[in-house]
Amino acid sequence: MIHSFDALILGGGAAGLMCAIEAGKRGRRVAVLEHADRLGKKILISGGGRCNFTNLLCGPENFLSSNPHFAKSALARYTPADFIALVEKHRIPYHEKTLGQLFCDRSARDILAMLEEECRLAGVSIFLNTKIQDVSRSAEFVVRTAGAEFYAPALVVATGGLSIPKLGATSFGYDVARQFGLNIHEPRPGLVPLVLDPNERTQYCDLAGVSADVIASCDEQQFRENMLITHRGLSGPAILQISSYWKNPQTIIIDLAPGGDVTLLFRDAKVPRTFATLRAELRKILPQRFADRWLDRHAPTSWTNSALSEFEQQAHAWVVAPSGTEGFEKAEVTVGGVDTDELSAKTMESRKVPGLFFIGEVVDVTGHLGGFNFQWAWASGAAAGRAV
Numbered sequence: 112m113i114h115s116f117d118a119l120i121l122g123g124g125a126a127g128l129m130c131a132i133e134a135g136k137r138g139r140r141v142a143v144l145e146h147a148d149r150l151g152k153k154i155l156i157s158g159g160g161r162c163n164f165t166n167l168l169c170g171p172e173n174f175l176s177s178n179p180h181f182a183k184s185a186l187a188r189y190t191p192a193d194f195i196a197l198v199e200k201h202r203i204p205y206h207e208k209t210l211g212q213l214f215c216d217r218s219a220r221d222i223l224a225m226l227e228e229e230c231r232l233a234g235v236s237i238f239l240n241t242k243i244q245d246v247s248r249s250a251e252f253v254v255r256t257a258g259a260e261f262y263a264p265a266l267v268v269a270t271g272g273l274s275i276p277k278l279g280a281t282s283f284g285y286d287v288a289r290q291f292g293l294n295i296h297e298p299r300p301g302l303v304p305l306v307l308d309p310n311e312r313t314q315y316c317d318l319a320g321v322s323a324d325v326i327a328s329c330d331e332q333q334f335r336e337n338m339l340i341t342h343r344g345l346s347g348p349a350i351l352q353i354s355s356y357w358k359n360p361q362t363i364i365i366d367l368a369p370g371g372d373v374t375l376l377f378r379d380a381k382v383p384r385t386f387a388t389l390r391a392e393l394r395k396i397l398p399q400r401f402a403d404r405w406l407d408r409h410a411p412t413s414w415t416n417s418a419l420s421e422f423e424q425q426a427h428a429w430v431v432a433p434s435g436t437e438g439f440e441k442a443e444v445t446v447g448g449v450d451t452d453e454l455s456a457k458t459m460e461s462r463k464v465p466g467l468f469f470i471g472e473v474v475d476v477t478g479h480l481g482g483f484n485f486q487w488a489w490a491s492g493a494a495a496g497r498a499v
């Protein structure tokens with residue numbers, strides 16, 4: 112069976128659907144080819160089932176990319192306000208949770224239903240369970256599946272990154288990029304829990320479930336949020352954020368007492384310099400079990416001012432050398448991807464191969480935790496959708 116369209120979009124996730132809607136609204140005949148049995152599976156599980164669909168405080172500084180300027184144009188041309196307008200048009204109730212993060216009140220299903228309805232209104236053709244066998248280009252792009260051939264002058268690759276393979280993530284987008292001679296920045300897991308080395312695991316991981324407000328720093332970046340001890344290492348927002356910047360064998364510095372002064376009390380000469388007093392002070396800053404464990408492992412060598420200042424310094428700079436990450440199985444995103452130097456920042460079209468576009472997570476643009484990855488998917492999808 113032969114199908115002919117103006118644009119073929121490979122992947123029916125966040126970016127692909129937004130691209131299809133924008134292109135369809137312009138009267139383009141668009142097809143979305145999705146290998147799964149339904150659209151937007153990641154949208155459904157996102158934000159703990161409530162989809163953190165954007166962030167009010169979204170700016171280019173919330174993204175990692177080999178070219179930090181690349182995302183600016185698309186982000187400026189499709190803003191959080193644009194997506195919020197769509198959400199409000201569909202009367203989807205939402206709320207700001209924290210730090211500008213917008214979540215659905217009810218369920219992520221509302222966002223997917225909205226995108227599906229917009230696709231319907233824009234006349235987009237959706238092909239599910241569509242396994243792509245190969246992609247080629249002669250006069251037009253040709254996409255072959257088991258039972259059909261699809262032809263179009265524009266091909267948009269929106270197949271996402273490598274995170275959560277059991278939801279259908281594949282390396283397909285990178286393979287197409289390589290096939291057409293585009294450069295790739297090695298994909299690696301981002302927003303991912305970190306695994307501690309065996310020594311530190313034995314020292315801390317029996318405290319799994321304990322969390323604390325910390326500043327995690329690495330590679331000149333820092334995030335003040337919660338850190339959670341897990342059975343194998345560290346997680347929680349502060350660690351997930353910094354994990355996107357971390358590369359083995361770098362170390363991560365964790366300030367366990369942000370803005371606090373654990374030993375301040377001891378400047379008063381009348382205060383007894385004892386373990387009981389120090390423990391009580393530390394417990395004001397850290398959860399009790401973690402405070403006690405930290406004191407067991409880092410007890411001051413004496414009660415001199417310099418030993419106390421050494422103790423203070425260690426509490427503000429726990430040097431952690433993770434042995435690795437929990438990998439793509441647990442990663443929320445993929446860092447790296449199609450080199451932005453290969454693409455137009457305005458349209459996401461390949462500079463080398465006219466008509467070939469890459470959008471969403473497959474591109475070397477990765478957002479921080481907090482709704483930024485969806486905002487990139489919407490913005491890059493809209494950019495291509497206005498150009499195909």
Ligand SMILES: Cc1cc2nc3c(=O)[nH]c(=O)nc-3n(C[C@H](O)[C@H](O)[C@H](O)COP(=O)(O)OP(=O)(O)OC[C@H]3O[C@@H](n4cnc5c(N)ncnc54)[C@H](O)[C@@H]3O)c2cc1C
Pocket residue numbers: 121122123124125126127144145146147150151152153154156157158159162163164165241242243269270271272274275278279280281283442443444470471472473481482483484485486488
């Ligand atoms: C557990 C989890 C929670 C998350 N929560 C949030 C959140 O709350 N807020 C936020 O901003 N971000 C969140 N993210 C990140 C966000 O989901 C992604 O950044 C975003 O979905 C990327 O959009 P995309 O369209 O590029 O890729 P995807 O949404 O991954 O879509 C890619 C699509 O392509 C399809 N596909 C793949 N290979 C092929 C192939 N060979 N042929 C055909 N189709 C193919 C896939 O099945 C999929 O439907 C979360 C991610 C995870 C894993």
